[in-house]
Amino acid sequence: MTTHRFFPTRYYTTLGSHEPVLYIADGDTVITTTVDANGHDAAGQIITAEPNPMTGPFFVENAMPGDTLVVHLDSIMPNRTWGWTRDALAANVVNPEYAQTLLSRELAHWYVDAETWTATLNAPPRGLENFAILLAPMLGCFGVAPWDGQAISTVTSAEHGGNMDWNGFTQGVTVYFPVFVPGALFFLGDGHAAQGDGEIVGTGIEISMDTQFTVRVLKNKSDLPIRKIGTVRGENAEFIFAVGNARPLDQALQIATTEMHKWLLSDYGLDTTGASLLMGQCVKYDVANMFDPAYTIVCKMPKRFLNHNNKYEPLF
Amino acid sequence: MTTHRFFPTRYYTTLGSHEPVLYIADGDTVITTTVDANGHDAAGQIITAEPNPMTGPFFVENAMPGDTLVVHLDSIMPNRTWGWTRDALAANVVNPEYAQTLLSRELAHWYVDAETWTATLNAPPRGLENFAILLAPMLGCFGVAPWDGQAISTVTSAEHGGNMDWNGFTQGVTVYFPVFVPGALFFLGDGHAAQGDGEIVGTGIEISMDTQFTVRVLKNKSDLPIRKIGTVRGENAEFIFAVGNARPLDQALQIATTEMHKWLLSDYGLDTTGASLLMGQCVKYDVANMFDPAYTIVCKMPKRFLNHNNKYEPLF
Amino acid sequence: MTTHRFFPTRYYTTLGSHEPVLYIADGDTVITTTVDANGHDAAGQIITAEPNPMTGPFFVENAMPGDTLVVHLDSIMPNRTWGWTRDALAANVVNPEYAQTLLSRELAHWYVDAETWTATLNAPPRGLENFAILLAPMLGCFGVAPWDGQAISTVTSAEHGGNMDWNGFTQGVTVYFPVFVPGALFFLGDGHAAQGDGEIVGTGIEISMDTQFTVRVLKNKSDLPIRKIGTVRGENAEFIFAVGNARPLDQALQIATTEMHKWLLSDYGLDTTGASLLMGQCVKYDVANMFDPAYTIVCKMPKRFLNHNNKYEPLF
């Protein structure tokens, strides 16, 4: 259970089978930093090329294809006082003809204040003079190396994670990834100080972060039930959740819903009908992003409805 | 400000320019009942044909095309102790190949208890023996007569409302509809005792209801800002919201997002950039239904972010 | 086998259970006219309101719900020398950001010459000075009254037909419609002198027409195999085809493909595997329109691959 302090010196814009920057063990914790989506660091300097430069990859010893990598997001904290967003709705989130009225796509700058735990616009337009939002720091892009030796751009996402841009990926969340390559090769970056649902201007409040995470490996051959997962899963204090990354939204929702149904069958003692009855009346969906090449929808099930006699034991 | 008690004797399965069942005035309240989606009444008798039989239409005097009809849902209360749901995920909400594993589509029956304010399964499958959910009574289908003399089935929805199946249409909500025909012709029905997001088994807990609603008319030529609305809007204590009804989910989200952006421009003192900046970091989406011929997504903006110096005055 | 000459005096902009304009018998032929999409007649006068005013409805005696109405398009001939189109790609057929470069949406006028059988632009822009296309007259919108007493706008389409805007609906084609109401109630209009695939500027070359059609009724209880059809079908000299009307294109293709597969099972002596093997290697698709509220895709099967010992006998 070692705690590593890792200072990145290079970054990747694809999730792939790149040379590991650090070898860590099951149970280890890493304290490190991430640059923002455009490559600005804590000092505001551009030190690497966009898009979404990743810290990592971290090689997790003992993680083998077919296993599940568990990542607990211990801490995500902005490490500077400014962030940026775009200032116009993306063309694909409005009616096609209405997009033509949304002219400029400039960057807006925000003051990010960890004291008051708020973000405010540097140059607020009319009507937003007193506008402030609470910080809710999250990671937009993180995941593992994909299947079959692929290297996939950090602009998009799939079963291996990537640019999911869900505002629910905050401190305290546990995330499960399928492992496709030896060592899993975990990457992280693209911090947002806050973000609305759907990432509909194409950004959250983009910022560099101090982060800490802890990893666990669930072996395929073990008795633990979370194995052979099909795509990204996770849990927080209130929900277990499954993440669908695809276009259009319909398919993202289908993937997330299918993964949740399978999970309820394998780990929570429900049969096909029971899982359907429960999900039909109790499921919640989040529209994580409708901007990236793959959209993301999250299917959430409140833990209070789940059988407490199941085989599953929380790892964090 | 009359309060009418209306006892329906016939029902419609289309929203169209049908003969009004009652003439009411701006400000009036109606106390009435609705049957469930299959036509069962409070006594459990099938008294009319599916799908989604509507109580109404109510002719609202003074409502003319171009105006906005405001409907406050004063009360929605189950008037019997049993409801029903389907028991399998709909084929279109899961991966196409996974749908083949979701065999039966039977009806499940639920005990709906207004004392404990819960619903429980009559014959719970394994793992759901102690499962109970809180009631959250809602209307699945309601709206006005559509444009150009159309009569549109209650299985679907569009700008005139209809079968939106959003679990946010609960007691206390105010809903705005564009008026397309003289008198607006308001219909309502399809009560659910509760429903998960997305209506992914194709039903909520379907039940007959005692309902009360109050109407207002916003004239097109008045100074009131909510006018010439493009589709269904509304508000509750926490949010204003716009409703997109279309397939696929992408288009439903586009409609809802466009309507919200226009609303912020016309009524809340924001310019194009300001509305985009606000929405980008603060908007919330609900996936209302992904089952009906038109899917429904709701775009919500927390009222706490809105300028309190705007022209808008709540009607309810 | 009467031939009727019918001179329309009123038009409908919904397909619904309107008062019939003429009662005709199984086997009868009708010679009539249609106005263009904006209501201009052969003399170029606007005589009725848009969108897509329909001639009809024609009540076909003996056609009852569950039957199939067969319409042979005997003749479709422009009855004036000018037509019009829009002049910019529709916002929904290009990349969302690219739509912003497609500025004006003016009408362009075309000279339609039945002598040379060509259409040419009245004011050709640079590079199109010598541009002429062959006429291929078609009906954009036609169909029957929909199910459950609905009245559906002529801007859209569904199982009852409507605004399908397929350039394959030309003279000589036989079309099959499910019958939902007594008399079927057949409507027609929205002629195009020619049209590209997808109707991507939102119009064909819109023009008024002289038309002739002949009807047959296939009774549900007869031994004829084409019955209980789910949506619009048809055939021409080369193909049988099934029409999917829905959004998005994916669903339109799914509907058309499903209907073709069912048709091959019920009428052409194939089993599930045989129909799949045949379709997999031999099917052709047309993108009819990607502009209207419901998009249209046509699934075509070359007749040369079909078993000639089947029960089906061509009616025309």
Add this chain to the structure above:
Amino acid sequence: MTTHRFFPTRYYTTLGSHEPVLYIADGDTVITTTVDANGHDAAGQIITAEPNPMTGPFFVENAMPGDTLVVHLDSIMPNRTWGWTRDALAANVVNPEYAQTLLSRELAHWYVDAETWTATLNAPPRGLENFAILLAPMLGCFGVAPWDGQAISTVTSAEHGGNMDWNGFTQGVTVYFPVFVPGALFFLGDGHAAQGDGEIVGTGIEISMDTQFTVRVLKNKSDLPIRKIGTVRGENAEFIFAVGNARPLDQALQIATTEMHKWLLSDYGLDTTGASLLMGQCVKYDVANMFDPAYTIVCKMPKRFLNHNNKYEPLF
């Protein structure tokens, strides 16, 4: 202008920046072979792992990022007498509920006869005893290394080409690819003896091939107009065409349509309105595949409508 005979000894299942197998010059021709989608060679032996093993990559000297690689498919000829297909419609090409009736997904085997130029089923089901189709050999998957160092699986496609599965990619076609890496790195494979539109059973008649192709490089800085292309383009005797690879079909069509419009502006002397007017009435679409992770639609413009005074000179 060298002609190379290349005998592959290894294959790739991703398109990426792999070690070149051969260096060739602008103008060179390569004669080589491809294995089928599952890795069977001309002798019917599985010699490499699925999916869609690629011959290549070929490093084209002088091709640099920003240039366009031109590939002429000189010859595509099956080099054995058997092919295989799946035997059930894919779940995503039919109505979601109908998919549940399409049970088995076995492989069917076909006899591919270069003498009669036909393919026939080895074990035809009822009704297909006399069924034979003409061969139309094509490449299902080919392309170049993608942008930003990505390595993308041969199951899917994007701007770099890949698994487009269009039955129009036959002998005699010229294809244009954007160049993202030095040498372009051209890959090819996944031959089909024939295929229906949409690849709706998930395969064409999968077979190994003898192939010959010739390459040209269009330099970014030259005066040649076809440069800075956004995605795959091409031409055959009758059409120029642009290829959209994305999900859903709507987006694939949008990409293809946008690319065609840009091409008409840059190379064929048309302005925005002229290109729109021409495309609106003359464009044709092919649904190439609706099976792979990215669907493919091809936008085709008949060459007979194009200005013959343009700057473009055919290379082949």
